[in-house]
Structure formats: structure tokens, C-alpha cells
Amino acid sequence: MKNIVNAWNRVSLIAKIAIGIVIGAGLGILVPQATGIGLIGTMFVRALKAIAPILVFVLVISSIANAGKGNGKQFRMITFMYILSTMLAAVVAVSANFLFPVTMTLDIESYQSEVVPSGIVEVLQNILMNITDNPLRAMLDANYICILAWAVLFGLAMRSAGKGVKESLISISDAVSRVVRWIIGCAPFGIMGLVFTTVSESGLSIFKEYGKLLLVLVGAMLTVALIVDPLLASLFLKKNAYPLAFRCLRESGVTAFFTRSSAANIPVNMSLCKRLGLDPDIYSVSIPLGATINMDGAAITITIMALSVANTMGVAVDIPTAFMLSLMATLGACGASGVAGGSLLLIPMACSLFGIPQDISMQAVAVGMIIGVVQDSLETAINSSGDVLFAATAEYCQWQKEGKQFKIGAIVNPDED
Known part of the structure; x- marks a missing residue:
């Protein structure tokens, strides 16, 4: 048993995840009723x-x-690349x-409309309200805008603290980071469970109607x-950034694809x-x-789904309107929730630019829910891998x-044990 464990530890994490994907897909086809496997992924x-x-709050503080000083320029560059890329x-x-x-065929029962933002002004208002939310509630709800805001304030306040306090903060952040490494070490088994759930529940049927x-x-x-x-990234670096992009897709995008x-x-x-x-400070x-x-x-997702509804309704979209939609989608996407399907509820907001009523555009949200097993997975993969790409x-x-x-x-720095 010890030899097996040692051999497993010598395999890279990406190779382990690939093995988990293959096993999960195979089990999803052979024993789709074994729901306990999917529980591992959950x-x-x-x-x-x-x-x-907890990780974000502790590390930022x-x-x-x-x-030290002098990091402001890098933060401005990262933020600029994030928004420009979007x-x-x-x-x-x-x-x-x-x-x-x-x-698309808009014949699916609508979801409740009261949870949908009525326009970009409401999206921006929600962002501002989220920033000033209760930090404890933000931790429970994973409201990262609020968590970041309060963590920055606490961090600035503690810059004048004694050396012992600052060293304690470093020790706490190291402990939380170690817990994170333990959880990530379980990724091959978690991914196996997530793949099993996807294959056993959806299969390839979603490609037929919405291919x-x-x-x-x-x-x-x-x-x-x-x-x-x-x-x-290559333009900013004036060098070939594809090795970095592929590493980010392989080591961040793959995991994000399945966690959604x-x-x-x-x-x-x-x-x-x-x-x-x-630099961890960055x-x-x-x-x-x-x-x-x-x-x-x-x-x-917001742009294509909204334009698909417009095409279905026979709405002619010209270049200036398409440009306005791009701006609205960019701002709306920045306010999208970082959870599975978070962007779908912003589709009606984009459709409002074409005067499409909400009871129709909400049907596109339902379509998005159906194809989400592919759309949302890939959406999250490129979102998350891009975070590391531009930070690096x-x-x-x-x-x-x-x-x-x-x-x-x-x-x-290779992975620590």
C-alpha cells in the first residue's frame, strides 16, 4: 500500500486529474445509477x-x-487587462x-422575473450595495466584492500594527494556504465525481436541439x-505568451471547467x-x-444569447447597436455572480436594448440553463484561466x-507536500 501511495504522489496533479476524468466518464456510462460517486464531486x-x-479575506489583509510600496502600477495594469479582455x-x-x-425555439416556461436586473444602472447599483454589505454575511454568501473591500480596509489599518501582529497574520495565511493545498490535492477524486454526474445525467442529448x-x-x-x-498578453510582454496561456488553461481552466x-x-x-x-502581495x-x-x-454568453433572441424576433441589429451591446455586456459581465450560471440572469438586461420584453428574454435564460453543462463550464474555464494569465x-x-x-x-515553486 505504501508503494502505491508513493507512486501516486509522484504523478503530477494534471495527470491525476486526467485519470479522474477518464474514470469518471467511464463510470458515468457504465453505472449511471451509482449516485454516491457524484457526491464526491459535490x-x-x-x-x-x-x-x-476565508482564503481571500486572510491573504488580502x-x-x-x-x-511594501510601489504595487499600484501593477494593479492598474491587471485591472486594465481584465476589462479590455472582457x-x-x-x-x-x-x-x-x-x-x-x-x-432558438422560445417555448420554454419562464423563470421568475423578479430576480433579474432591469438594466445596467441596477447592475451597477447592486455592485455598490454589495461593496458595503456586512462583511460576515459577505463571507457566508461569498460576496467577493465586499470581502475584498473590507479586507483592503483592515489591511490598511493593520499596516501600523506591531511586528508581532503582522507575523501572526502571515502565520494564519500560511495555515489557510496549507488547508487549500490539502483540498486541491483531492481534485482528481472531486473531478472524477463531477464528470460522472455530467455524463450520467446529461450525456450528449443537449447537442441535438441546441447544437x-x-x-x-x-x-x-x-x-x-x-x-x-x-x-x-503577448502585446504587453512583447514576447510569445502562449506557453503561459496554455499552462493557465491546463492547470486552472480544466479544474474550473468542472467546478463551474x-x-x-x-x-x-x-x-x-x-x-x-x-508576488503573493499582488x-x-x-x-x-x-x-x-x-x-x-x-x-x-450575454452577447450571443441576447443576439439569438433578437434574431428569433426578427430584430435588425446594426453596427452601432452591436457596439452598445458590447459595452453593456462588458459592464454586466463584471457584475455577474461568480457561481454557476451567474451570467444567464443578465441576458434579459441585454435584450432590453432591443426592446424585447422580459417574458420572452427569460425563455433564453431557460435555454441557457439547459445547455449550461457545456456553456457554463467552458465560460468558467476561460474566465478563471484568464485571471492567472493577466496577473502573471x-x-x-x-x-x-x-x-x-x-x-x-x-x-x-513546485507543489509542496
């Missing part, structure tokens, strides 16, 4: 969601309390719709993940940033910020200015 996601708010994703989605217009819509969505998302985002939650993937992304040798803030405002996949790009730019020698996308 427990894994719940554990990630439970530790992520510790980082700011112990940080905007470009919306433009790609508009272009995809013009090239491959899609319609074209899925192809357009997936095509736009892959274009952003494999072309737009790496090129954007940017919030749940925050611990995974922070672990990857540490392995890349990035990524402890930029990664949870990215889970809130870096929403390429959400912008694509900003720090690499700083390393270039300092004359530091490094290899883009190379692992500096």
Missing part, C-alpha cells in the same frame, strides 16, 4: 467554495499589512453572431481563449500563481478581483523592467 466543490472566502470578448461574440446568426447555438458559443469562447487573450465556479477556483488559481513564482488581491471583473466567457503578465512586465531573467510560464 463535496469537493463545496469544500473549495467554503475555503475560498496579510498581504496589504505586510506589503470588452474584446464581447466584440468577438458580436462578430460570431454576424458571421453565424443563430435562432448550432452551442457551436457558436464554444467557437467564440475558444477564439478568445486561444487567440485573443494570448495575443493581448470562478469563486470555487480562486484557491486553485492562487496555488498556480505561487508555483509560477508570482496575486492575493488580483485573483479574487479577476473572479469578479474578468468575465470573458460571461460577456460572450503584469508581473512579468515588471520583471522585464527590472532586468530579471525568467522563462514565461515556467514553474518556479
